[in-house]
Amino acid sequence: MISKDQLGYLAQISKIKLSEDEAKKFPEQLDKTIQYIDILEELVSGDSIVLDLQEMKFDELRDDVIRMSGGQRINKNLTKDGFLRGPKMK
Amino acid sequence: MPKLQDLQAHEVVQGIKEGLFTAEEYVSSVINRIEDVESKVRSFITLDSERALTSAKLIDRKFKEKEDIGQLGGVTVGIKDNISTKNIRTTCASKILEDYFPSYDATVIRHLKDNGAIILGKLNLDEFGMGSTTEYSRYHPTHNPWNLDYVPGGSSGGCGAAVATGECTVSLGSDTGGSIRCPASFCSVVGLKPTYGRISRYGLISYANSLEQIGPICRSVKDIVMILNIISGKDIHDNTSMSSSPITINNKLDKFNIAIIKELIDGSDLEVRKTVYSASEKFKEIGCICNEISIKNLHYALPSYYTLASAEASSNLARYDNIRYGFDLPIAEYKWDTYFSNVRKNFGEEVKRRILIGSYVLSSGYYSKYYLKARRLRSLLKLELLKLFKKYDLLIGPTMPILPFKFGEKIDDPIKMYLVDINTVLANLAGIPAITLPIGFSNGLPIGLQIMAAPFEEQKLIDVSNALENTINIQRRPILI
Numbered sequence: 001m002i003s004k005d006q007l008g009y010l011a012q013i014s015k016i017k018l019s020e021d022e023a024k025k026f027p028e029q030l031d032k033t034i035q036y037i038d039i040l041e042e043l044v045s046g047d048s049i050v051l052d053l054q055e056m057k058f059d060e061l062r063d064d065v066i067r068m069s070g071g072q073r074i075n076k077n078l079t080k081d082g083f084l085r086g087p088k089m090k
Numbered sequence: 091m092p093k094l095q096d097l098q099a100h101e102v103v104q105g106i107k108e109g110l111f112t113a114e115e116y117v118s119s120v121i122n123r124i125e126d127v128e129s130k131v132r133s134f135i136t137l138d139s140e141r142a143l144t145s146a147k148l149i150d151r152k153f154k155e156k157e158d159i160g161q162l163g164g165v166t167v168g169i170k171d172n173i174s175t176k177n178i179r180t181t182c183a184s185k186i187l188e189d190y191f192p193s194y195d196a197t198v199i200r201h202l203k204d205n206g207a208i209i210l211g212k213l214n215l216d217e218f219g220m221g222s223t224t225e226y227s228r229y230h231p232t233h234n235p236w237n238l239d240y241v242p243g244g245s246s247g248g249c250g251a252a253v254a255t256g257e258c259t260v261s262l263g264s265d266t267g268g269s270i271r272c273p274a275s276f277c278s279v280v281g282l283k284p285t286y287g288r289i290s291r292y293g294l295i296s297y298a299n300s301l302e303q304i305g306p307i308c309r310s311v312k313d314i315v316m317i318l319n320i321i322s323g324k325d326i327h328d329n330t331s332m333s334s335s336p337i338t339i340n341n342k343l344d345k346f347n348i349a350i351i352k353e354l355i356d357g358s359d360l361e362v363r364k365t366v367y368s369a370s371e372k373f374k375e376i377g378c379i380c381n382e383i384s385i386k387n388l389h390y391a392l393p394s395y396y397t398l399a400s401a402e403a404s405s406n407l408a409r410y411d412n413i414r415y416g417f418d419l420p421i422a423e424y425k426w427d428t429y430f431s432n433v434r435k436n437f438g439e440e441v442k443r444r445i446l447i448g449s450y451v452l453s454s455g456y457y458s459k460y461y462l463k464a465r466r467l468r469s470l471l472k473l474e475l476l477k478l479f480k481k482y483d484l485l486i487g488p489t490m491p492i493l494p495f496k497f498g499e500k501i502d503d504p505i506k507m508y509l510v511d512i513n514t515v516l517a518n519l520a521g522i523p524a525i526t527l528p529i530g531f532s533n534g535l536p537i538g539l540q541i542m543a544a545p546f547e548e549q550k551l552i553d554v555s556n557a558l559e560n561t562i563n564i565q566r567r568p569i570l571i
Contacts, residue, residue, distance in 0.1 A: 007446075014404060014449045015411075016442055017428070017435035026443065032505050033447055037393040040463040043470075 002027045094119035095256040099165045099313040106164045113149035113164035133252035137211040145208045160206025168258035171212035174293035183227040196293020198321045213248030217438045219297045222510040226440045235568040240494040243276030245269040250277035266302040268514025271526040275489035275538025278528040281307045286521035287332040290325030298402035301518040311556045343557045346483040349383040354487030361532035362488045369529045395515035397464035404448025479544035489526040489538035
C-alpha cells in the first residue's frame, strides 16, 4: 500500500498539490494500478530481449537550417505593449 | 436526396461542384443541426459558426469565379480540442489551457484548410486525452447519440458523437491507446488510427508521443480515404513522419488471409462476440480466409501501455508550469516554494493520477521493474505481430470488448476504466494501423469490428473495410429529435 508519506513525496516530485479528497482516495487507487502493472515482473529480464525494435526506417533528419520565425507569431498571451511578458515573482 | 447535413464528405464536394447547393447552404444546414441537437449531445467545447460561414461564402465566391475550391471544398470538419488551431481556443478539455489560443495551425489543419475544408469548431475529449468516456473533460461530458444516458467512448468522444449526429461532416481525433477507435465504435461510425509516422503530429498537444497518432472519424470508408490522403505525408516539423503512397477505393477485393485474435474475442461480452463472428462469416462470403489465432504476450499489453503512457505523460505535462502555459495568477500567489504545485493543482483527478504513476515508474528503484520491462514487452509484441503479418494479411477482433455503458459506471475505479482499452492498445504499442467499422447493434447500442494490418498497409484495411461496409446494411443515423 502506498503510504501517506510516499504519496506526498510523489506529489512533491510531480509538483502537484493534492486536495484533501484526493489525498484520501489516491493511495488506494494508485495501489490498485501498481498491483495491476506488477504483472510485468513475470517477464524475463536480461539482454536476451531486445529493448527497442527499429523496424521502421525513418527518413533522414532534416537539415539544420536557421530560419527567422518573426515576432508576429509570438502568442498574444505572452506579449504586452510590444514586449514579452512573464509572470511577476516575489 | 438526403438532408444536406446527412451528406458524406465526397457527396458534399460533388454537390457543390455540380451546383446542386452552395457551400453556405450546406454549412447553414449543419449549423442548424448543431442548434437542434447540441444541448443533448454536447460534442463541442468551442463552436466557430461565424468563421465557418465566412469560409463557406469564400468557397462559393471561388466556385462562381471558376477557381479551384479544393478536394474538400465546403466540407465541415470538427477538430479534437488537443490539435492546435491558429487563433481558435485549444483547451485539451483542461482548465489549465482554458485561455490558450495557439499562434499556429497543426500540419493536419494546414492540409485541411489548403484543400478547402471548413473548420467548424473544437470537440470535447477527456482532459489531455486521458480517458475512455469524456467524463474526465473539465468542461462537460459528451453523450452517446444512440442513447443519451450512455457514454460516447473516449477520449475523442466529441468527435465520434458529432460525426454520428451530423454536427459536422468528418472529424479529426487522436489515438494514444484507442481514443479514435473507442468513440467511433461506441457511436457507430468509422475511425482510423493510421500507422505511426504516416501523419505529422506537429501541433498535436503531446500526451504520449511514442504512441499517439492523429486520424479521421467519418461516416464511411470512402470519406476516411479522402481525409487520410490529404493529411498524410512527411513533414519537416515532425521527424517521425514519413512519405507514403496514396490509398484508393478498389472495387475488387484480394483473397485476404484473415486471423481472428482469440484473446480479444474470449474477453468480450456475448453479444459483441456473436456480432464479430457473424462479421467474420461475411468475410468468408466475400472470398477471404478466416482462422482463429492466439497472441502469446497479449495479456501484458495493457499494463505495459499504462506504464509507458503514464511515464510519457508525467514528462510531457511538466510544461504546464504557469510560465510557458497556465493562468494569470494574482501577485500574492507567486511564491517560489508553492508556485508550480499551486498552478498544477488545476489538473483533473485522472491527469494527476497518471502523472503520479508516471513519476513512480520512472523513479530510481522502479525504473527497471516497470518502465524498462514495459519497453521490452513492447518490443516483444512488435516482433510477434510482424511475424504474424508474414502469414496473415489482417488481424481482427472486437474494437471494444463491451457495449457502451452508463455515465458513472466506471469512474470511481481507474482499473475498470483502463480495462475498456484492452483491445485497442496493441496497435499503438506496435505502431500498426487499425480501423473500426460499425457492424451491428445490441439493445440499440453499437458494436464495432477492429481490423489491424502491418505498418503502412492501410490499403489492405481500406479494401476489406470497403467490401464489408458494402455487404452490411445497418442504421447510420441515431434518432435524436
